Amino acid sequence: MKLTWSAGNRIELLENGEEYYPRVFEAISRARREVVIETFILFDDPVGRQLHAVLLDVARRGVQVDLTVDGYGSPDLSEEFIGALTDAGVRLHVYDPRPRLLGLRYNLVRRMHRKIVVIDGELAFIGGINFSEDHLLSSGPESKQDYAVQIQGPVVQQLHGFVHEVLAPVRSALLGWVRHGFRRQAKVQPPPLPTAGTAHAALVTRDNERHPNDIERCYRMAIRTAKREIVIANAYFFPGYRLLRELRRAARRGVAVHLILQGEPDMAIARIGARMLYHSLVKDGVHVHEYCRRPLHGKVAVVDGQWATVGSSNLDPLSLSLNLEANVLIRDQGFAAELRQRLQRLMDNECREMSREALPKRTMWRYVTSALAFHLLRHFPSWAGVLPRDGKFIRSFIGRRHVDVHPEAARQAER
Structure with missing residues (x-):
């Protein structure tokens, strides 16, 4: 295990949805180039519809948006919800999408459980808060107590690189780049981000x-x-x-x-x-x-x-x-x-x-x-080890169509 510690970061603690959602939605609304989101849960509820609205707005003015959700955690997004996003240009990726069996979700293990938002490669959020109403105190006694952070500074580059590395095979397959003899161009390392605070941090x-x-x-x-x-x-x-x-x-x-x-x-x-x-x-x-x-x-x-x-x-x-x-x-x-x-x-x-x-x-x-x-x-976990590992299908929605991508197969083909 090798950790890369970055100095000069500003990290702000955000407690519960009351502090988290306004910061995230405001930051997304000010995006200039790209928004990348990974979340375990996205529901079509008041919080999910707020995210939906702000993503539609930025995508329609040309910001590239990649939204990845988990097939178990976000099982009930409607055609209308998805279609509006993809029509606006949002690329929606669903990790391990499976139909219900006798009305039950059975894709219980090896979930995409991360909660990350990266905006323009300059601002990031990470924590345990999903995009669902039950992270708001106003939702009642079952509302969740949780935490996240807003990050500025050099460590954002680590998060930015990570979310793009995850998406790279998916994008390659969608664009038809996965073929024999293909050689990827060498990655251009972006200049380091300026310092924003005093915290050392690592992803x-x-x-x-x-x-x-x-x-x-x-x-x-x-x-x-x-x-x-x-x-x-x-x-x-x-x-x-x-x-x-x-x-x-x-x-x-x-x-x-x-x-x-x-x-x-x-x-x-x-x-x-x-x-x-x-x-x-x-x-x-x-x-x-x-x-x-x-x-x-x-x-x-x-x-x-x-x-x-x-x-x-x-x-x-x-x-x-x-x-x-x-x-x-x-x-x-x-x-x-x-x-x-x-x-x-x-x-x-x-x-x-x-x-x-x-x-x-x-x-x-x-x-x-x-x-x-x-x-x-x-x-x-050892019993579950007989199940497929990370090589699960990701269903990516582009416009009104979708393509099933096997990330491991894409990675092998790119090599």
Whole structure:
């Protein structure tokens, strides 16, 4: 794993849809050349229609727009919704589009789970927030608690290069460039972006080819080197043994380890899985806080007031072993202090700490069922390994037509 750290970035924390959507929509509306978006979920709801409207506006005035959604996360976009976009010139790409089977979605694993927006190669957003109304507090008690960041500065070049690298095989196939004897022109490296702030930052991604465990390794490295404090807020917490071991070792050597996990989850299995781990964590001195106001959807962490991460990756088997994910790593005292302060507010006002006394007693029945469930969940990624990897079809919509593209086949042909 090789990280490329860039200095001179300005990174602003955005909490929930109330802070995120106005920034993103305003930035898109001011785009001059291009907008590239990757999102797990895009719904045809008030938020999705706001994005739809701003993309139509910029595409009609000549801005190139590439929008990639996941076939499982965004299954119900209507012909009218898609047609209006493509008629305006938006290139819509759907990762692993599959029809429902008996009314059910069955493409459950290896999802395109990233949430990235890059505008003109100069401004970027990344985090855990999808384009759906349930990220707004006004949507009711099931609204999600989540975080993203707005980024300016040299690290945006990493995100810009990454999203274009992902799209390159798709565009090649769509334009008929994939043929024997084709040679791509050497890439022209754009000039570095000017500094915009004081933060050091790096993009870290996870895929099923070259970077299968980069995000988890970054977490483990930060935990292993922590000296004072670790605060992790994560929606779906069921990491591997090595990450759990690093957390317990950190607590035993005197580091204050705080985990903010779901107390009111949108999926009950998320809490069941996490609670299997509470006894061993709390026994070693880890402070477990269950967030109880509404579903927690965040994927953030702060270590020693210096290092932070914000992104799409949960600490569970799907995110760490199967899905396509992206996080930004940040070294900046000011940013870390702000994120730490917001997480402290959650712990003080909207969480309950799971003390040893509050945990249910470990009866033989609980022990056996927990052990079985633990190994079922932990070995699930290896069982899912028999399924196709990243070489899934992407359905790209250009105008009123669509083309199915196999990214791996395109990459091989380009070579």
